[in-house]
Amino acid sequence: xxxxxxxxxxxxxxxxxxxxxxxxxxxxxxxxxxxxxxxxxxxxxxxxxxxxxxxxxxxxxxxxxxxxxxxxxxxxxxxxxxxxxxxxxxxxxxxxxxxxxxxxxxxxxxxxxxxxxxxxxxxxxxxxxxxxxxxxxxxxxxxxxxxxxxxxxxxxxxxxxx
Numbered sequence: 771x772x773x774x775x776x777x778x779x780x781x782x783x784x785x786x787x788x789x790x791x792x793x794x795x796x797x798x799x800x801x802x803x804x805x806x807x808x809x810x811x812x813x814x815x816x817x818x819x820x821x822x823x824x825x826x827x828x829x830x831x832x833x834x835x836x837x838x839x840x841x842x843x844x845x846x847x848x849x850x851x852x853x854x855x856x857x858x859x860x861x862x863x864x865x866x867x868x869x870x871x872x873x874x875x876x877x878x879x880x881x882x883x884x885x886x887x888x889x890x891x892x893x894x895x896x897x898x899x900x901x902x903x904x905x906x907x908x909x910x911x912x913x914x915x916x917x918x919x920x921x922x923x924x925x926x927x928x929x930x931x932x
Contacts, residue, residue: 852930858883859923862890866930870910873931877903881924890917900924 804811852868858878865885866874876885876898884895885904895918898904908914910932918926 850932852928852932854928856926856928857923858918858920858926860919860921862888862917862919865916865918865926866928867915868930868932869913870932871908871913871930872910873929874906874908874916875903875927875929876906876916876918877901877927878918878920879925879927881920881922883918883920883924883926885916885918888915888917890919892919892921895919 852866854866856863856865858865865876876883878898878900880900882900883898884890884892885898886895896904898918906916
């Protein structure tokens with residue numbers, strides 16, 4: 771690979787640059803800065819997605835085996851998926867509630883909602899904006915009910931895995 775200088779860092783560029791209007795235009799390769807150095811490394815991927823390795827502060831890869839139990843459930847469907855749409859208004863409304871739920875995704879469609887326990891209010895709830903998706907993981911052996919409230923009635927899309 772040919773390298774060019776970008777301030778103190780060395781950017782990676784393709785070896786055989788394209789010529790556009792008689793000017794050689796090397797494309798910059800997908801890359802990331804190597805922590806603690808002034809060098810870039812090529813970022814690998816496939817099918818348009820970058821491959822990512824998540825590490826702890828010591829540089830050790832994190833696997834689901836050494837993450838807290840509730841995080842392990844993200845993206846893992848053990849039994850099934852339940853989807854629903856419901857109306858949330860000025861009274862606390864239970865959001866989903868599948869037995870053994872591992873993951874809950876909440877997306878309000880029209881108005882901002884506020885989520886929390888059965889005593890949730892607009893002043894004490896956690897805000898979820900319209901079109902925003904809030905993802906919450908659960909320990910399936912310790913059921914927790916989640917409620918939503920809004921200043922005016924709005925539709926909420928729900929996805930649960932169990």
